[in-house]
Amino acid sequence: MRYIVIINLIAFSLLYLSSEGKEQSWRYQLNLQEYDTMALSTFYIELENALQKEKRLKEQIADEQALIENLRRQNSEIDERYTGIKQEKLSILGITEQDIVDAENEILSIRQKLDILLGLGPDELDVRKNDVEQIDIRINALKIKPAAKLWHIKDKITELEELSARVKANMPVITSNSGNSVNTYTVRDIPGRRDCLWRIAGYPEVYGDPAKWPYLYEANKRVIKKAYNNYRNRIPNPRYNRAEDLLFPGQVLTIPR
Amino acid sequence: MVVTIFRNMALFLAVVFITSICYFSGCTKRPDTSQLNQLEEARAAAESADKKLSELRQERMELENQLNQKQIELKKQEEELNDLRNQVSDQNR
Numbered sequence: 611m612r613y614i615v616i617i618n619l620i621a622f623s624l625l626y627l628s629s630e631g632k633e634q635s636w637r638y639q640l641n642l643q644e645y646d647t648m649a650l651s652t653f654y655i656e657l658e659n660a661l662q663k664e665k666r667l668k669e670q671i672a673d674e675q676a677l678i679e680n681l682r683r684q685n686s687e688i689d690e691r692y693t694g695i696k697q698e699k700l701s702i703l704g705i706t707e708q709d710i711v712d713a714e715n716e717i718l719s720i721r722q723k724l725d726i727l728l729g730l731g732p733d734e735l736d737v738r739k740n741d742v743e744q745i746d747i748r749i750n751a752l753k754i755k756p757a758a759k760l761w762h763i764k765d766k767i768t769e770l771e772e773l774s775a776r777v778k779a780n781m782p783v784i785t786s787n788s789g790n791s792v793n794t795y796t797v798r799d800i801p802g803r804r805d806c807l808w809r810i811a812g813y814p815e816v817y818g819d820p821a822k823w824p825y826l827y828e829a830n831k832r833v834i835k836k837a838y839n840n841y842r843n844r845i846p847n848p849r850y851n852r853a854e855d856l857l858f859p860g861q862v863l864t865i866p867r
Numbered sequence: 868m869v870v871t872i873f874r875n876m877a878l879f880l881a882v883v884f885i886t887s888i889c890y891f892s893g894c895t896k897r898p899d900t901s902q903l904n905q906l907e908e909a910r911a912a913a914e915s916a917d918k919k920l921s922e923l924r925q926e927r928m929e930l931e932n933q934l935n936q937k938q939i940e941l942k943k944q945e946e947e948l949n950d951l952r953n954q955v956s957d958q959n960r
Contacts, residue, residue, distance in 0.1 A: 645898075645903045645906075648897065648898060648903075649896065649897060650896040650897055650898050650902075651896075653897075653898035653902055653903070653906060656906055656910075657902075657905065657906045657909055660906065660909035660910045660912075660913050661909050661913075663913040663916075663917075664909065664912045664913040664916050667913060667916035667917055667919075667920055668916055670920050671916060671919055671920050671923060674920065674923035674924060674927055675923065677927055678923060678926055678927050678930060681927065681930040681931060681934055682930065684934055685930065685933060685934050685937060688934070688937045688938065688941050689937070691941060692937070692940070692941055692944060695941070695944045695945060695948050696944070698948060699944075699947065699948055699951055702948075702951045702952065702955055703951065759951060759954060760947070760951075761943075761947050761950075
């Protein structure tokens with residue numbers, strides 16, 4: 611009995627002393643290298659799991675590959691049909707691919723000119739009236755081309771017409787009501803250069819003298835104040851405090867002579 | 868009485884000790900190096916297959932989107948073709 615106790619004490623002491631310093635590293639190895647502590651039974655389970663997973667994934671890969679192949683085939687069929695339709699359209703219109711490219715280049719060129727004209731003020735536009743007319747001629751020439759029947763060309767021509775209309779809207783508009791005594795002026799939306807009474811009075815077609823703006827204000831006081839009051843009602847903190855400081859595009863002003 | 872308890876405790880500890888020694892010293896059967904390599908390879912193969920599967924899924928999704936867009940464009944082209952046919956037949960009348 612005494613020997614058993616002594617053996618146990620010695621053995622536990624040895625075991626404790628041998629494991630004390632290694633405890634940390636042993637746990638470290640347990641965490642990082644599961645293989646070091648893996649039992650054979652666990653190994654077989656893990657191996658079986660890995661093999662099963664691989665098998666299952668390979669089956670899914672085969673399914674995906676079949677789907678991808680099918681999608682590629684469908685894409686290719688659509689491409690063929692697309693090419694066929696394109697050829698048929700050219701044949702119906704009696705044109706070539708080059709004609710479409712030419713039309714697109716012409717549209718681009720007109721678009722660039724219109725962009726330049728859109729940045730100009732009324733006085734400068736008045737000087738370049740011929741350019742605006744030329745653009746109209748070019749747009750009309752485009753419209754009668756067979757390629758203009760294609761939808762995307764037609765859309766672009768419509769866009770050009772809209773831009774051309776905007777350019778024309780920026781040109782000075784003076785209308786005579788009766789004889790030459792009374793004229794009207796339509797306030798325009800000019801990007802970067804807001805129409806105001808001072809500027810309108812300065813147009814050569816109006817007075818040619820900005821200092822005469824009070825005549826315009828007096829003649830159009832009712833219209834200007836009405837629009838300004840609407841503005842005040844809609845905007846809680848208005849930026850403009852005086853009715854004469856604010857005109858709205860589309861307002862028609864009477865020009866007293 | 869005390870001696871009996873003490874003896875039983877000592878026996879229990881001896882059993883625990885022997886079991887522990889067996890566990891720590893390698894009495895438990897463990898896989899050899901080749902088996903561990905086999906497991907490592909099996910796991911790597913599964914991981915590789917998993918990666919390939921996600922790549923294929925991504926590719927399939929892209930192809931599906933591409934196909935949908937092409938179908939929409941094709942439909943538009945067909946409508947335009949019909950429109951052109953109608954325009955030509957109107958002109959010929």
